[in-house]
Amino acid sequence: MRRYMFLIAVATLGALLAGCGSVRPDDTASDGSLDRMDWDRDPGTIIVRLDARGTSATPAESLNAIPPCTLWGDGRVVWVTSGGSGQEQVLEARATDDTMRVFLQDIINRGFYTWEDELIPAEAGTGVTQTVSIYLYDELHTVQRSSNWPANGFDTILARCEQLSETPVLVLPWAGWVSAYPIERDDRLPHWYWPEDLDFTPADLVANGEARWLHGEPVEEIWGVLRDTVNRVQVIGPDEQAYELALAxxxxxxDAAAPPPGEDHPRPTATPQDTPVPTPIPATEDAAS
Incomplete structure (x- = not known):
């Protein structure tokens, strides 16, 4: 019954938006307040996530991959882009309530709740599966496709998600779960040697089949190595074996687990970065009517 009422509410809102044309942050109700759409404001609740998973990814690659864009209930948004030299950058910002509301209304107005999963899965070994997930009114709705999104929906929503704030900062985490996977050593590639002062090694992680909680400067170094997808730096352990690391x-x-008991939640240490400031999210003049 609750899901039935939810779908009626979504359909009604979609019809209202279609009839009104574009939606602007200053659209108000009769009492002067903004549109009544609301969401769970918990900082740990994901409201919108756009994700992409390669069908041939290794375990380390899957753990290291950051979803293209994620928006949490408190307005925190994290997305991935490329730096000037091609290295992957993870950016963080905070969106206002008004901007979030416009963004959510725009997704609905595009017909998101009428989209269906693709019947043919992504090609094994070479394909990428993309998903768009929205959590509203206690209901999680996900659409999964590998191509042919309605009205180029995935790329369009992703572009808007990346423009929810004019003040992004570069993410430099101070803690995370580290795991290791042995690989064949290639001396043609640049190397990063495991710090000698740590009380465990990549070989220990492999032997125990575990991820170890790590914080401080080594985390920033590992994060930098993993984000440098251009140079493909290999990690060399004290045993001279090459390893592929993962940092969640x-x-x-x-898919990162919660911090160990007694540890503060590892909010990223963000520093200003000098990439061009994104353009604020526009009104929905190009949304489907």
């Missing part, structure tokens, strides 16, 4: 950061990474 709570509040940033897709």
């Amino acid at each position: 950061v709570p509040g940033i990474s897709r």
Whole structure:
């Protein structure tokens, strides 16, 4: 019954938006307040996530991959882009309530709740599965496709998600879960040697099949190595074996476990970065009517 009422509410809102044309942050109700759409404001609740998973990704690649864009209930938004030299950058910002409301209304107005999963899955080994998930009114709705999104929906929503704030900062996490996977050593590639002062090694992680909680400067170094997808730096352990590392950061990474008991939640240490300031999200003049 609750889901039935939810779908009626979504359909009604969609019809209202279609009839009104574009939606602007200053659209008000009769009592002067903004539109009544609301969401769970908990900082740990994901309201919108756009994700992409490669069908041939290794375990480390899956753990290291940051979803293209995620928006939490308190307005925190994290997305991925490329720096000037091609290295992957993870950016963080905070969106206002008005901007979030416009963004959510725009997604609905595009017909999101009428989209269906693609019947043919992504090609094994070479394909990428993309998903758009929205959590509203206690209901999680996800659409999964590998191509042919209605009205180029995935790319369009992603572009708007990346423009929810004019003041992004570069994410530099201070803590996370580190795991290791042995790979064949290639001396043609640049190397990063495991810090000698740590009380465990990549070989220990492999032997125990575990991820170890790590914080401080080594985390920033590992994060930099993993984000440098251009140079493909290899990690060399004290045993001279090459390893592929994974770093899962709570509040940033897709599948990161919660911090150990007694540890503060590892909010990323963000520093201003000098990439061009994104353009604020526009009104929905190009949304489907």
